[in-house]
Amino acid sequence: MKRLYNFIILASLLLSGTVWCHAQYTGIAPTSSPGLNIRHPLTTDRTILFPPQQDLTVLPNDVVTLSIFGVTPTFTDVERVALDGTIHLPMAGIIRIGGLTITAAEQKIARFLEEKELFHDAQVNLVLTEMPDHVVTLVGALEKTLPMVGQRRLLDVLSSAGGLPETASTVIKIDRPGVADSIYVDLGNDPSTSLAANIPVFAGDIITTGNVGAFYIVGAVGSPGAHALSGARPVTALMAVATAGGTLETAKRNDASIVRTTGNTRSVIPLPLKDIQEGKVADPVLQADDIVLVPTSILRSIFRTSNATAIVSLAVSMAALLR
Structure with a gap:
């Protein structure tokens, strides 16, 4: 009887030899778990989100048409704004207007001409005729x-x-x-x-x-592999398992984990699926490149119907040989 028992144990190990591979992970896996689902803070300053209506801004490569009214004859000049934001006015010299609104540029040019004693109380009008950038x-x-x-x-x-x-x-x-x-x-x-x-x-x-990328699920699930994340709604761990066809009867649901990569660091985060399903633990939201590992229970794998039948048949055969 003892020999028969030993043969049954040996047969069990042989039949379950491939099961060990499902629970192994050979990558870098620090034991410290980072916080789950940390998002970049959204901007809340309304002065930044909703600034006042802005006039057109003069940018490098713009072509501006400058007209000065109130003088005889009317002065008109066409200039392209240099990469450093400057233009060259005839007889006046170089002035920087890049980055200014149209109104601010008109006011600055009027003061500039006044300082150069070229025009007094000049009415400057600036029009952007080309705006490639x-x-x-x-x-x-x-x-x-x-x-x-x-x-x-x-x-x-x-x-x-x-x-x-x-x-x-x-x-x-x-x-x-x-x-x-x-x-x-x-x-x-x-x-x-x-x-x-x-x-x-x-x-x-x-x-x-x-x-948003994709997540990966491996182990004791119906359809292991890569699955796309949704940009319209968060994908939680339970949703990911459901997408992969659910867990198999051989799954160790409370021993699952998330392998998360942050920069060059890879961390393992415990994922007790059974407790999550029962509402005891929060259902975490997955991030891009997360790997969900659902290990296989060796004992459950051994005593599945197909394996159990094979074990009994092997045991009976061995017992017959020992007679």
Whole structure:
């Protein structure tokens, strides 16, 4: 009887030999777990989000037509703004107007001519006749350059660029000339709140639309592999498991984990799926490149119906040989 018992144990180990591989992970896996679902803080300063209506701004490469009224004959000059923002006025010299609004540039030129004693109380009129660099640039999930004259709204610009794809993040980053920090807004997926993020966009803005990427799920699930994250809604761990066909009967649900890469650091975060399903633990939101590991229970794998039948058949055969 003892020999029969030993044969059963040996057969069990042979049948379950491949099971060990499902629970192994050979990558870098520090034991310290980072905080889950940390998001970049959104911009809340309304003076940055909704600045006052801005006049057109003079940019390098613009062609400006300068007219001075109230003098005889009327003075007119056409100049291209240099890369350093300067123009050369006949008889007056070099003056920098790049980065100024039209009104501010007109006032500065009038003072400049007064100081040079060329015109007194000159009425300066400045018109932008060519504006090659008055554009907004979109990078990331959307890669386009759109002409920009005056002020437009963010949703209008995104729509003109073809609209956000399904895999794009709803968090938008805007880098604006003259604003020290990047601007972050979240369009979300609720029309009633997305309007609050529909901020003005100006020429020179660089709009970054990020791809949310994909997550990977391996181990004791129905369809292991890569799955795309959604830009319109968060994907939690339970949603990811459901997307992968659910856990198999051999899964050790409370021993699952998330392998998360932050920079050059890879960390393992415990993921007790059973407790999450029972509402005892919060269901974490996955991030791009997260790997969800669902290990296999060796004992459950051994005593699955197919394996159990094979074990009994092997044990009976061995017992017959020992008679």
